[in-house]
Every structure is written in structure tokens, then in C-alpha cells.
Amino acid sequence: MKFEKMLKGGLAAVMAMSLVACSGSSDSSAPAADTSTGSDTTETTVAAAGAFKLGGSGPLTGGASVYGQAVKNAAELAVEEINAKGGVQFEFVMEDDEHDTEKAVNAYAALKDWGMQVSLLTVTSAPGAAVAPLYKEDSTFALTPSGSSLAIIYADLINLADPYGNVFQMCFTDPNQGVASADYLSTHTNLGSKVAIIYKNDDNYSTGIYEKFVNEAADKGLEVVYAGTFAGEDNDFNVQLSQAQANGADILFLPIYYQPASTILKQAKDMDYAPTFFGVDGMDGILAMEGFDTSLAEGVYLLTPFSADASDDLTKNFVSNYQNNYGDTPNQFAADAYDCVYAIAQALEASGATADMSAAEINDLLVEQFTSMTFNGLTGTDVTWNTNGEVSKAPKAVIIENGVYVGVED
Amino acid sequence: MKNKKSFVGNLFSRTYRSRTISFLIIIVGYILIELLLKTGNLSSMFQSLLVPVTCYIVAALGLNLNVGVSGELNLGQAGFMSLGAFMGICVSGALSSAIPNGLIRLVIAIVLGALIASVLGFVIGVPVLKLQGDYLAIVTLAFGEIIKSLINNMYVGIDPNGFQFSFVENKLSLAPGGKMLISGPMGATGTNRIATFSVGVVLILIALVIVYNLIYSRSGRAIQACRDNRIAAESVGIHVANTKMLAFVVSAGLAGAAGALYGLNYSTLIPAKFDFNLSILILVYVVLGGLGNMTGTIISTIVLVLLPELLRGLQDYRMLIYAVILIVMMILSNNEKVKNLLSLLHQKLSFGKTKEAEANE
Incomplete structure (x- = not known):
């Protein structure tokens, strides 16, 4: 009996989870005035005459769907604008990969069946790494936002050799963010001099930035007084924070x-730190973020290629x-995606x-x-x-002031 | 002539019918898919699903042996898959220059993946299976999480001097010509994709042979006796812990083999892939297919892996529909009326068969 109960309980939990996964996507699909996504075949054959088939995958459902939806929306926006201008025409389809390597490979296969000619690769890193070799094999151009x-x-990650050559990035690489952060902090000593770091040690994004930051910090004379880690869905950081405070850190790098x-x-x-x-x-x-008191983020610095309040x-x-x-x-994911579509359009045109x-x-x-052009977009000139x-x-x-990003003047 | 007939008749006798159907499904399915592949009629999407489906079937068959036949709930099947997967990746990476042939490397990787998973299954099983109750579920649940955390913090590289390990932080400095096999949360990257559908199908067939031979053997009957009544089983001299251990270790080994095949099918594999959700997913395949029913497991795995991909055309609604279909299937397969209807249908069909048989005679 007990055994059956446990089974039923577990299965009920699974169903609940899959329902939660769905609700993630519902909020953004409401104002759907878009006609560009349709993957139904009639539309495909009509537009196929002069339009490039632009594909991509990202987490449209599940925990990371904020990023996937932002990229999807912005890319659709860019495609609409470019199509309205005349010249290069796009047909755009974004598949769901649930931030999962296996699903990303399936999504790539679905896009290939559709006849994708140019791609936005994936929104997140691990799925991207899983499909990049497939893009190389099939010689399909990809630019990830x-x-x-x-x-x-x-x-080859050890020697940073053997690049795929046809997979490009619109955003900074993780190590570059670490270097740029260390650069910024070492040249802006007014922010503080003793750095504490809290990073997620089961996440390659976080560890990637952390490792490079620590290396650079040593060269640039920044003092790292404490490095704390967390993993998974941990939500108690009191130990790490009091350690950082006890070590006298006046900058907390996150x-x-x-x-x-x-x-x-x-x-x-809460602990007055x-x-x-x-x-x-x-x-x-x-x-x-829903339910977040934005006053808590007052004065937070962040290094991002895009701020929505720029003039x-x-x-x-x-x-x-x-x-x-x-x-x-x-957000910045949307801006990167928007730039990606425009960069591809510019290159196709040229x-x-x-x-x-x-x-x-x-x-x-x-x-x-x-490899030869220069692009001016939202995320950089x-x-x-x-x-x-x-x-x-x-x-x-940028620094967060009164609930909005404000560019920091150097 | 008479002999042959009785052999075929034996294959479809009550006892062995499900075994024959399982094998038929796999073999006929394989021939059909190979035909489609050869004639170029299979879309890329189906091609990319072939290997993962075989992996999930093998893992689910193993789990069904444990949950359905032995009656012990195991919530850590993904942990055993993870062990097999990363073992397989390390083995394949280490042997890539010594054995250039992908097929041989794949087979070695699968065997070693199954081996390490079985050994760890044995280690866990020794204390836990001596207890009565749901302890195996609790321990395997923890085991899956522990394996995930361990591999998340593990850095393994190989260079001409041999294997190099480091834990928590990447302190490896590899000699020229070396390469990272597992780099912490980033998992394994740049793996040679040597897994093939044919090997997957052979693995399913081997799994079926093992599972059915076990079920139909003396040990298999002992396993089921322990499930149905522990005290009665003990009273006739069956060593309950050892008997359950057999099912558990075989189950873990099959998961390890499935994991190795899975890991070598993707160029990138992150440890977080093998989380609790995956264990539950495999359990769903098993429960939906029917506890102890291997044919059902095969069919439900195929359907549930294909379903979300086939629903891609429905865009945002697909996960919703997937969940609804899953719930409806669960309710229907447990509904008395539907069951009665099915058994009625079954009776009518078998009546037809017996009449046919009588007419033949």
C-alpha cells in the first residue's frame, strides 16, 4: 500500500511540475499580435520564395524561459521591422529547447527539417555547446545572442583551439566578463578595494566568470578577501554574507x-550589510522579477552591454x-537578439x-x-x-537608481 | 513439421506471449526504421530521437524489473545513468587514440558503464535491501542527488601521463596533448559522438533477454515471491535480501549501460541533466506501461519520448497538451470501466482465435 501511495505521490508531483513549466510561457504569449512565427506549412510555402529561413532555439518553457521569451520577442520584432523595410526578407521560427541539451538537439533537427538556412543557435550555453558541432557538420551559419x-x-577548450568557425557570439564570453569586471573594479577604486565573491559552483556560467575574475584580480592588484559558493536551489546565504562581512569586504561581486x-x-x-x-x-x-522589491537593488552596479534607459x-x-x-x-537578452537579426541582415545584404x-x-x-564587417547596434558600436x-x-x-538602469559615466 | 508448430505455439503460449511480442516490436520496428533510413524518408527530427529512445527504453526496462517485478521503488535511476554516462565518456575519451574504431570503444564504454553502475548498486543495496519498507526509495533518491553533486564538482583530465583528478576547483594542469574529460558543472564537452541506433537496438535486445530470462527463471519466481509475501518467501527458505539484490543490481547495470550510450550520443553532457526529474520521468514510463509489463514499458517509453517532439507544431501549447495527455492516460489506464472494456475486447479476440484454432484442427 505504502509503495503505491509513494508512486502516486511522485507522479502527482511530476504532473504539477509539468504544469508549472507551462505557466512560465503563458505570461508573455498574451499580447500576440505577431504573425511572423507561424510554423504551419501554408505560410511557409507562400513566403519561401524570397525569404531567408531564420531559426533558433531557446527555453520557451521551464525555469529559464524568461531568457528564451525575451530573445524570441526581440527577434520577432527585428524580423518584422526588417521585412517591412524591404530588401532582405526573413521567416523566423523559434523552437523550445527547455534549456536542455537533449531537447536542443531535437529542436535543431526540427529546424533542419523545416529548412533553416541561418540560425540564432540557442539562447543558453549548455544547449548551445551541444548543437554547435552539428552546425559545423551541416555547415549552417549560427550567431548566438x-x-x-x-x-x-x-x-578544444583546454588550448582554446579548433574553433568551429561558423558559430559566432553576439554576447561576451564568460571569461571576458570576468576580465572586464576585474578591469572595471581596479580602475574605479572609489567603489572599494576588498572584494568578496559569492558564486554558484555547479553552474558553468558562474564558475567560468569566477575563475577568470580571480586570475585577473591578482594581476590587477585587487584583493579578494572571501569566495563563497552555493549550489542548486540554495536560498540561504546568511553564512556566505556574514563571512564576507567578517572579512571586511566592501565590494560583493555576484x-x-x-x-x-x-x-x-x-x-x-536584513543583516545591515x-x-x-x-x-x-x-x-x-x-x-x-515578480515580487521583487526593487528598492533592494538601489545602487547595484552591473556590467551589461545594454541599458534600456540609454538616450x-x-x-x-x-x-x-x-x-x-x-x-x-x-532586457539585455532581448537587445542581443535584436542585434543578432540586424547583424545577420546586414551581412546577408552585403x-x-x-x-x-x-x-x-x-x-x-x-x-x-x-569576420570582416563592423556592426553598430543596441549593445555596442x-x-x-x-x-x-x-x-x-x-x-x-550601469547602476540601478530609482528602479531603472542609469549608465555610469567614466 | 509438428515440432515447428509446437515451437511457434510455444512462443505464443500464455507464459511467453509477452516476451515474443516485446522482441517482435523491437525487431520489426528496427527493420522498418532502417528501411526508412536507407530510403531517406526519415526526417532529421526522428533520426535525432532514435538513440535517446533506445537509451530510455533500456533504463526503463531495468527500472521495471526493480519496481514492477521486485516491488522495490527506486528513485535514483538517473543517478545510475549518470554514472554510466560519465564513465562511458571517460573510457571513450581515454581510448580514443588506442582504439580508433568507434564501435569497439562504444561497446567497451557500455560494458564498463554497466559495471560501475552495478557495483555502486550493490554497495547501496547491501545495507538497504535488508530493511523492510520504502527505504530503498529514500536511499536511491539521495544517491541520485549525491552523484549529481559529486560529478558537478569533479574535474577529470587525461594527458600522456595518465588520468588527472581534481575536486571542487579545477587545479589540473595538463601536459600538451591532454584533454579534459569532465570539467565540473560544464560536464563533458567535445565528446566523440559514437553512439549508433543499431547498438542501441542490440542493447535493448540484450536487456530483454536478461530481464525475461530472469523473470522466467527460478530466481525470478523467488523475486516475485518476495514481492508478494516476504514472510511466506522467507518461510520456504528464500534469502530475501539477496534475491532483491539481484533485481536491483541488474536494474542499476542496465541504467549504467543506457547512460553510457546516451552520453556518447551528445557532444556535450552536463551532470545536471541526470536530476530527480529524469528519474521520475523514467518511472512514469514504467508505471504507464504497467508494472512488470515489459512490452508496455517499451510502448509507453516510445510514445512519451516522441509526444513532446511531435507536438512541436502546436508551439506554446505543447507542454500543456503533453501534461493533459499524460494525466488522461494515467486515469484511463486505472479506470475500472476501461479495464473491463479492454478485458472484454481481449476475451472476444481470444475467442476468435480459439475458434480459428479449432477450425484449423
Whole structure:
């Protein structure tokens, strides 16, 4: 009897989980005035005459769906704008990979069946690393908006050799974020001099930034007084915070995603510990988090290539269009995705590729373009790529003031 | 002539019918898929699902032996898969220059993956299976999580000097020509994808042979006796702990083999993949297919792995529909009326058969 009960309990839990996974996507699908996604066959055949088939996968359901939805929305927005302009035309399909390597491979196969010619690869890192070799094998060009791991562009991680060559990144790599953070802190000594770090040691994004940051910090004369770790879904950081406080840290570096960061901010406040909080791009999204008291994030610094309050026309247009269509403020993932589509459009235009070419032919043309062109977008100006697929652009530091990002003037 | 007939008749006799059907499904399915592959009629999506489906079937068959036949709930099947997967990746990586042939390396990896999972299954089983109650469920649940955490913090590399290990932080400095096999939370990257569908099918067939031979053997009857009435089983001289151990170790070994095949099918594998959810997923395959019913396990695994992929066209609604279908299937398969209807259908069908048989005679 007991045995049966346990079984039933476990299965009920599974069902509940799968339902929760669904609810993640429902919030953003409400204002669906979009016509560009349709994967039904009638639409495909109509548009196939002159449109490039742009694919991509990301977590549209499940825990990381915030990122996937942001990328999907922004890419759709960019595709609509570009199609309206005339010239290069796109047809865009985003598949769900649930932030899972196995599902990402399936999603890639589904896109391949659809006839994808150019790709946004994946939104998150581990799935990206799983499909990158497949893109290489099939010679399909891919530009990932936010897959920041080095494993996405290099087959040999130890020597950083053997790049795939046709997989490019729009965002910084994890190590670059570590280097940039150390650079920023060492040149802005007014923020503090003793650094404590709390990072997630079962997450490759977090450990990647941490390892590089510590190396760089030593070279740049920054003093790292404490490094604390957590794993999984831990939500008690009192031990790490009191250790950081006891070691006299006046900067708390948080190379982690925003969910645990929000808990850390809350618990630090409860224990009256107020160092300068410094995050990287994973911190982006904290203000949009449901149920988060944004006053806790006042004065938090983060290194991100995009801030929604920037005053240039490009950003203003993008933010207002995005808000009109999807009802919330775009984050950096959205901006990266928007830039990706525009960069691909620019390269396609310049290369003279046509939509009836095969994916491999387009791939050759695009690789040539991407390694030689300069791109100006939301997330940076004079953006270039090297032959390994790494992006080169300047990171921007922003500080959160009155619940919005404000660019920090150097 | 008469002999042959009785052999075929024997295959479809009450006792062995389910075994024959299981083997038929796998063999016919394999031939069909190979035909589709050869004629180029199989979409990339189905091709990418072939190997994972075989892995899940093997792991689910093992779990069914443990949950259905032996009656011990195991919530750590993903942990055993994880062990097998990372063992397989390390073995394949280490032997890549010594044995260039992918098939041989794959077989060695699968054997060693099964071995390490069985050994750990044995170690866990020794204390736990002596207890009565749901202790195995609790311990295997913890075991799965422990394995995940351990591999998350493990750094393994290989260079000309041999294997190099480090724990928690990556302190490895590999000699030139070395490569990382497992790098902590990043898992294994750059794995040679040597897993093939044919090997997966052979693995299923081996799993079926092992499981059915065990069920139909003296030990198998002892296992079921322990499940149905422990005291009665003990009273006729069956060593309950050892008997249950047999089912548990075989189950763990099959999961390890499935894991090795799975790990070598992807260029990147993160330890977090083998979490509690995966264990439950495999348990769902088993329960939906019917406890102790191997044919049912095979069918339910195939359906449940394919379902979310086939529903891709429905975009955002697919996970919702998947959950609804899952719940409906669970309710229906346990509903008395549906059961009665099915058994009625079954009776009618078998009546038809006996009449046919009579007419033949």
C-alpha cells in the first residue's frame, strides 16, 4: 500500500511540475499580435520564395524561459521591422529547447527539417555547446545572442583551439566578463578595494566568470578577501554574507543569475550589510522579477552591454516598440537578439546572398562577412568578430537608481 | 513439421506471449526504421530521437524489473545513468587514440558503464535491501542527488601521463596533448559522438533477454515471491535480501549501460541533466506501461519520448497538451470501466482465435 501511495505521490508531483513549466510561457504569449512565427506549412510555402529561413532555439518553457521569451520577442520584432523595410526578407521560427541539451538537439533537427538556412543557435550555453558541432557538420551559419560559454565556439577548450568557425557570439564570453569586471573594479577604486565573491559552483556560467575574475584580480592588484559558493536551489546565504562581512569586504561581486542575487540582496539588507554590489549580465532581469522589491537593488552596479534607459534613438525606438508589442521593458537578452537579426541582415545584404541558396552556400558568405564587417547596434558600436567567432565590443557599466538602469559615466 | 508448430505455439503460449511480442516490436520496428533510413524518408527530427529512445527504453526496462517485478521503488535511476554516462565518456575519451574504431570503444564504454553502475548498486543495496519498507526509495533518491553533486564538482583530465583528478576547483594542469574529460558543472564537452541506433537496438535486445530470462527463471519466481509475501518467501527458505539484490543490481547495470550510450550520443553532457526529474520521468514510463509489463514499458517509453517532439507544431501549447495527455492516460489506464472494456475486447479476440484454432484442427 505504502509503495503505491509513494508512486502516486511522485507522479502527482511530476504532473504539477509539468504544469508549472507551462505557466512560465503563458505570461508573455498574451499580447500576440505577431504573425511572423507561424510554423504551419501554408505560410511557409507562400513566403519561401524570397525569404531567408531564420531559426533558433531557446527555453520557451521551464525555469529559464524568461531568457528564451525575451530573445524570441526581440527577434520577432527585428524580423518584422526588417521585412517591412524591404530588401532582405526573413521567416523566423523559434523552437523550445527547455534549456536542455537533449531537447536542443531535437529542436535543431526540427529546424533542419523545416529548412533553416541561418540560425540564432540557442539562447543558453549548455544547449548551445551541444548543437554547435552539428552546425559545423551541416555547415549552417549560427550567431548566438546570449550563449556565452567558450564551449559554444571552441571544440578544444583546454588550448582554446579548433574553433568551429561558423558559430559566432553576439554576447561576451564568460571569461571576458570576468576580465572586464576585474578591469572595471581596479580602475574605479572609489567603489572599494576588498572584494568578496559569492558564486554558484555547479553552474558553468558562474564558475567560468569566477575563475577568470580571480586570475585577473591578482594581476590587477585587487584583493579578494572571501569566495563563497552555493549550489542548486540554495536560498540561504546568511553564512556566505556574514563571512564576507567578517572579512571586511566592501565590494560583493555576484557573477550569478538574478534569482539567487535577489535573495542575497534581501538577506544582506536584513543583516545591515551594505557593500557595493557588483553583478554581470546574469543580474540583468532583476528589476522585472515578480515580487521583487526593487528598492533592494538601489545602487547595484552591473556590467551589461545594454541599458534600456540609454538616450540614443536606436535604443529609444527599440524599447518603445518592444513595450508596445510585449508589455515589458526589454532586457539585455532581448537587445542581443535584436542585434543578432540586424547583424545577420546586414551581412546577408552585403554578401549578396539570395534566399534560394543552400544553407552551406550562405554559411560561406556569412562567415566571410562576419569576420570582416563592423556592426553598430543596441549593445555596442564598432562591433567586430574574430575568425574564432568571438565578439569584440566595449562593456558598459550601469547602476540601478530609482528602479531603472542609469549608465555610469567614466 | 509438428515440432515447428509446437515451437511457434510455444512462443505464443500464455507464459511467453509477452516476451515474443516485446522482441517482435523491437525487431520489426528496427527493420522498418532502417528501411526508412536507407530510403531517406526519415526526417532529421526522428533520426535525432532514435538513440535517446533506445537509451530510455533500456533504463526503463531495468527500472521495471526493480519496481514492477521486485516491488522495490527506486528513485535514483538517473543517478545510475549518470554514472554510466560519465564513465562511458571517460573510457571513450581515454581510448580514443588506442582504439580508433568507434564501435569497439562504444561497446567497451557500455560494458564498463554497466559495471560501475552495478557495483555502486550493490554497495547501496547491501545495507538497504535488508530493511523492510520504502527505504530503498529514500536511499536511491539521495544517491541520485549525491552523484549529481559529486560529478558537478569533479574535474577529470587525461594527458600522456595518465588520468588527472581534481575536486571542487579545477587545479589540473595538463601536459600538451591532454584533454579534459569532465570539467565540473560544464560536464563533458567535445565528446566523440559514437553512439549508433543499431547498438542501441542490440542493447535493448540484450536487456530483454536478461530481464525475461530472469523473470522466467527460478530466481525470478523467488523475486516475485518476495514481492508478494516476504514472510511466506522467507518461510520456504528464500534469502530475501539477496534475491532483491539481484533485481536491483541488474536494474542499476542496465541504467549504467543506457547512460553510457546516451552520453556518447551528445557532444556535450552536463551532470545536471541526470536530476530527480529524469528519474521520475523514467518511472512514469514504467508505471504507464504497467508494472512488470515489459512490452508496455517499451510502448509507453516510445510514445512519451516522441509526444513532446511531435507536438512541436502546436508551439506554446505543447507542454500543456503533453501534461493533459499524460494525466488522461494515467486515469484511463486505472479506470475500472476501461479495464473491463479492454478485458472484454481481449476475451472476444481470444475467442476468435480459439475458434480459428479449432477450425484449423
